[in-house]
Amino acid sequence: MRAFRIAEFGAVPQIDTVARPDPGPGEVRVRIAACGLNFADLLMIEGRYQERPALPVTLGMELAGTVEAAGAGVEPGLTDRRVAVFAGTGGLAEAGCFAAERCVPLPDAMPFEDAAAFQVAYGTSHLALDHKARLQPGETLLVLGAAGGVGLTAVEIGKAMGARVIACARGADRLEVARQAGADHLIDSDTDDLREAVTALGGADVVYDPVGGDLFTAAMRACKPDARILVIGFASGDVPQIKANHLLVKNLTVMGLYWGGYLAFRPEVLTDSLATxxxxxxxxxxxxxxxxxxxxxxxxxxxxxLRTRKATGKVVITMG
Structure with a gap:
């Protein structure tokens, strides 16, 4: 079968022909139909991701397909089920073996492409806004990078939770995508002064930031007292440094969120969120x-x- 892999960190990924794997105890083999790409895939290639897998490694964090074989101890009824899997690695291949407990059954009407685009982006935003920030109806949510893979889902979920959503993105075309996802107000990060624009709208109760850099600083300064700031990622490549006295004066709370990390210490939080x-x-x-x-x-x-930030929403790879 074909697999998109790296042999060493920093190397150019390539498609290799590898043996089709057999599932071990507690595992299933999934015939992969689609795999969603994430900014974290780029970090993994460079060896800068939070986790460094053993090499060589097949890339691809989230996938969707059909269970075609099961190992010892797996419920037989799982075979032939359409599932989504957050695997961390292994999604960019024609098949892969994954822990059965990570398989989430798909709604009947959900295409594999939607399922492959779903878990990380929607899961991150729902966990951030609901579990961490406790976003309330009527609050103002500022979303940075609002047309990107996770940012766009934050706009959509924020509206579903009853918030007033301010979307910040680069350029009119990307802002239009955010508007269609439900954003109430639009800010162009290329031309507008973010702090000034958000302050004019009354300030932010919650900031969702997958970008970092100067936008983080501007957003923090546009927060209302007692606001919550969610640190999701650093697509700008610039990790902001926070002066603690600024947090003290305005009673701000900064929260980090690594969605996949919950698998290690509270997997039920992810399971319940994805079910919702x-x-x-x-x-x-x-x-x-x-x-x-x-x-x-x-x-x-x-x-x-993803690297050049030319995509809106998600990029999905299909196996054909």
């Missing part, structure tokens, strides 16, 4: 935005779309 989100999808309340769907042989092109 798949329910919302089945009810028609969520509409994943996939800007590019590419075949496996163009996976490198898909990663470049």
């Amino acid at each position: 989100l798949f329910g919302w999808y089945a009810e028609g309340r969520l509409r994943p935005h996939v800007s590019h769907t590419l075949p496996l042989e163009r996976a490198a092109e898909g990663l470049e779309l």
Whole structure:
């Protein structure tokens, strides 16, 4: 089978032909239909991700497909089920073996492309806004990078939770994508003064930041007293440094969120969140935005779309 892999950190990924794996105890083999790309894939290639997998490694954190074989101790009824899996690695291949407990059954009407685009982006935003920030109806949510993979889901989920949403993104085209996802107010980070624009709208109760850099600083200064700031990632490449006295004066709370980290210490938090989100999808309340769907042989092109921030929503790779 084909697999998109790196042999060493910093190397250019390539498609290799490898043996189709057999599931071990507690595992299933999934015939992969689609895999969502994430900014974390780029960090993993460079060896800068929070976790460094053993090499060589097949890339691809989240996938969707059909269970085609089960190892010892796995419920037989799982075979032939359509599932989504957050695996961390192994998604950019025609098949892979994963822990059965990580398989989430898909709603019948959910296409594999939607499922592959769903878990990390929606899971991150729901866990951040609900579990961490306790976003309340009527509060003002500022979303930075609002047209990106996770930012766009924060706009959508924020509206579903009853917030007034301010979306910040680069350029009119990307802002239009955020508007269609439900944003109430739009700020162009290329031309507008973020602090001034948010302050004019009354300030932010919650900030969702997957970007970092100067936008973090401007957003922090536009917060209301007692606001919560969610640190999601650093797509700008600049990790901001926070002066603690600024937090003290305005009674601000800064919260970090590494979604996948919950698998190690509170996996039920992820499970409950995803169950809620798949329910919302089945009810028609969520509409994943996939800007590019590419075949496996163009996976490198898909990663470049993320690197250059030319994608809106998610980039999905299909196995064909």
